[in-house]
Amino acid sequence: MFLIGLVGSFFSGLLGIGGAIINYPLLLYVPGLLHAGSFTPKDVASISMFQVFFSSLAGILAFRKQSKKEKPLMHKGLISNMGISILIGSLGGSVGSRYLPSDTINIVYGVLAVIAVIMMMVPSKGNREEATLESISFNPVIASVSALLVGIVSGIVGAGGSFILIPIMLTVLQIPTRVTVASSLAIVFISAIGGVSGKLIGGHIPLLPTLFTVIGSVLGAPVGTRVSRHLNVKYLRIGLAVLIAATAIKIWWGIIG
DSSP states (O other), X not given: OHHHHHHHXXXXXXXXXXXXXXXXXXXXXXXXXXXXXXXXXXXXXXXXXXHHHHHHHHHHHHHHHHTTTSOOOOOHHHHHHHHHHHHHHHHHHHHHGGGSOHHHHHHHHHHHHHHHHHHHHSOOOOOOSOOOGXXXXXXXXXXXXXXXXXXXXXXXXXXXXXXXXHHIIIIISXXXXXXXXXXXXXXXXXXXXXXXXHHHHHOOOOHHHHHHHHHHHHHHHHHHHHHHTTSOOHHHHHHHHHHHHHHHHHHHHHHHO
């Protein structure tokens, strides 16, 4: 479990994508292949949610430390708007996942995996020009509704939703890239608070596996971030997209079959 958390979060930091989209298939299939136990989709969602909470917290702390000497990039209005909605959504999705059959949770992951593959393969076209926080405007209704929907599906599978949230902020809301990256950290953390709260309310959390996965993930993400500065991760990103696509196919095949 420690190694799964370490490997999953390492690639998350390396490629700049949400850790849950990698950890979900790792937790679902690897322990069984290694005869080290097995987890249901509900167990996996709970473990993954706690991993997202602590890794996003570590990401915020690292960002704050790095940006102390730079101008602030977190848009408070955007964070409060989307944060409240995604908190409600992730809490509802997380609590509701307790009553969903395993196949439904796998279907939700399968849909998210397909979306993640598309997002990973399409180059970002976000606005990269400099902009002051005061000059940034966005549609609050679209921001709230999109964050609510992302929160619901993220809460179900134990994700933070960053791999969907960031493209929405860049392309739909037209938020500059640097502000998007900084603000999404806070929004995903708020989403994780709702998700973890929901899992605690629902109960049935495998404590020891969760603990070791979280320890591994907290250690792995910073290493992946540092390594990414020295590598061209384009081909690795494509390879991982293929792997996630294969996982989605396996899940869909199991459901349809």
